[in-house]
Amino acid sequence: MSVADLARPTDQPVHHRPERTRLALGFIPLVDAAPLIVAERCGFFTAEGLDVALVREASWANIRDKVAVGALDGGHMLAPMLLATPRRVMVTGLALGRGDNGIVLGERLSKAPIGDVIAGAVTPPTFAVVFPYSVHTYLLRVWLTTNGVDPDQDVRIIVVPPPQMPQMLATGRIDGFCAGAPWPALAVARGAGRLAATGAQIAPTAPDKVLGVTADWADQHPATHQALIRAVIRAGIWADDPANRADLIELLADPDAVGVDASLLQPHAQAFHRHALPLTADADWLLAEMRAAGHLADAGAAAIVYRPDLYRQAAASLGLPV
Amino acid sequence: MSLRVLLIDTDPDRAAAMATRLAEEGYVVLRPADPAVPLADSLRDLAPDAVVIDLASPDRDTLEQVGRIDPGATRPVVMFLGHADEAALADAVSAGVAAYVTAGVPPQRLRPLLDLATAQFRHLQRLRAELDLARQTLVERKTIERAKGIVMAQRACDEATAYAYLRKLAMDRGQRLAVVAEQVITVAQLLDV
Structure with a gap:
């Protein structure tokens, strides 16, 4: 499918017209925000009759709170952030890929197997992740456990904003981190550390970011929500197409995007649309x-937060397999 | 007992004003040591009772974790707000600020701190908007003076007549005086008169 085909307005029955057309969505500058960035820059939102302002946010907590109080309509969110019973119930009808996450180790942990370093260490090593409720926290915990390290006793895990991670690793303020693209590649390119494992090696099916809205917003704007999901699905298909690789990298490298x-950008290390359900x-x-x-x-949270039915409805209206 | 508040603000001028305001209200203000030090370490070392943070700071996510994944943290940081405080939270978010108290501090002490931070952020926003307006007015006044000078030279008239001419021009065109003055200057520059 060419861009022209994808960006053509879909024929929507009158009763499916969006309840609202002007929307604001938050995102964090990461490669997996690509479907949102592409949808805005390549006209997929416009093709659905939506006028979307993408707002670059400084923290995940900002996106969660702004969506909760209605200052944003929705946004790029960490799936576990929605499951961790936030102040307002949030739902997702679209996953934004499975991320391209990596664990990077600094000098102290690169000299010997991690178990040996810890056994001989006076102070436990410090690892950084991006948010407490993030796939990065859980990937790191699984990786540590697999390497014979107790994530609760043997190491300290703190939250550090990803743009600060490479520098803190280089100066030894932290000994390792787990984060999404582009930060592991950036740290390795600066010589701050080495890639010890990728998220795909640790848990290939682990979900990562999603397009999240509050349950109330989804109830009040069903047609807008469908239009939003359709636009981002089409943007994800565009982003996955190897023919668009150079354009995608250029879009992501923009200072207002990532x-x-x-x-340092290898967007095709991850798939966007393939894991959108x-x-x-x-x-x-x-x-x-x-x-x-x-x-x-709460074990019941997944059934409330995850709404594959919303994805399937949007995919069906686009004539995609569901 | 006065609360020890860690203040994190990406804007140094606003931080200074906020620190003064907090001190006036009897809070003890702490500042993070050094941007190269992880905030998690500053929290551990300074052990504040509360934190006020600018939403433009990426460090906000660090406050979400303390006590949840860092068992070494002495005092977990929490944003205690009941449903009754929903409007206060929305107001703070729109002003661009958040506040937290650490475990052990009575949760009812958060609300006054959050309200103060919100009011202070809004106050500074207003001051800056007023300053921008004052600057704009000053620039416009200078533009009108220059345009008046051009009209006086071109039409060999006095200042009052030149001003009346510009005003009539603005009214006829349905444009602001400053906009017309700008056009007069542009035309004069193009014609080199």
């Missing part, structure tokens, strides 16, 4: 890891 050097079974992996971490996830 804003890192194009040479938010499967409740994927949420089960997260819920199990959240419980193991003592993050008190």
Whole structure:
């Protein structure tokens, strides 16, 4: 499918017209925000009759709170953030890919196997993740456990904004981190550390970011929500197409998008549309890891938060397999 | 007992004003040591009772974790707000600020701190908007003076006549005086008169 085909307005019956057309969505500058950035820049929102302002936010907590109080209509969110019973019930009808996450180790942990370093260490190593309720926290915990390290006793895990991680690793303020693209590649390129494992190696089906809205917003704007999901599905298909690789990298490198050097961007290390269906079974992996971490996830949360039916409705209206 | 508040603000001028305001209200103000130090370490070392943070700071996510994934943290940080405080939270978010108290501090002490931070952010927003307006007015006044000078030279008239001419021009065109003055200057520059 060419861009022209994708960006053509879909024929919508009158009763499916969006309840609202002017929307504001928050995003964090990461490669997996690509479907949102592409939808805005390549006209997929416009093709659905939506006028979307993409707002670059400084923290996940900002997106969650702004969506909760209605200052944003929705946004790029961490799936576990929705499952961790936020102040307002939030739902997702679209996953934004499975991320391209990596664990990077600094000098202290690169000299010997991690178990040996810890056994001989006076102070436990410090690892950084992007948010407490994030796939990064759980990937790191699984990786540590697999390497014979107790994530609760043997190491300290803190939250550090990803843009600060490479520098803190280089200066030894932290000893390792788990984050999404482009930050692991950036740290390795700066010589701050080495890639020890990728998220795909640790848990290939682990869900990562989603397009989240409040349950109330979804109830009040069903047609807008469908239009939004359709636009982002089409943007994800565009982003996955190898023919669009150079254009996608250029879009992401823009200072208002992800804003890192194009040479560090490898968007095709992850798939956007292929993992767009938010499967409740994927949420089960997260819920199990959240419980193991003592993050008190309600087992019933997945059925409320994950709405594969919303994805299927949008995909069916686009003539895609569901 | 006065609360020890860690203040994190990306804007140094606003931070200074906020620190003064907090001190006036009897809070003890702490500032993070060094941007190169993870905030999680500053929290551990300074052990504040509360935190006020600018929403433009990426460090906000660090406050979400303390006590949840960092068992070494002495005092978990929480944003205690009941449903009755929903409007206060919305107001704070729209002003661009958030506040937290650490475990052990009575949750009812958060609300006055959050309200103060919100009011202070809004106050500064208003001051800056007023300053922008004052600057704009000053620039416009200078533009009108220059245009008046051009009209006086071109039409060999006095200042009052030149001003009346510009005003009539603005009214006839349905444009602001400053806009017409700008056009007069542009035309004069193009014609080099």
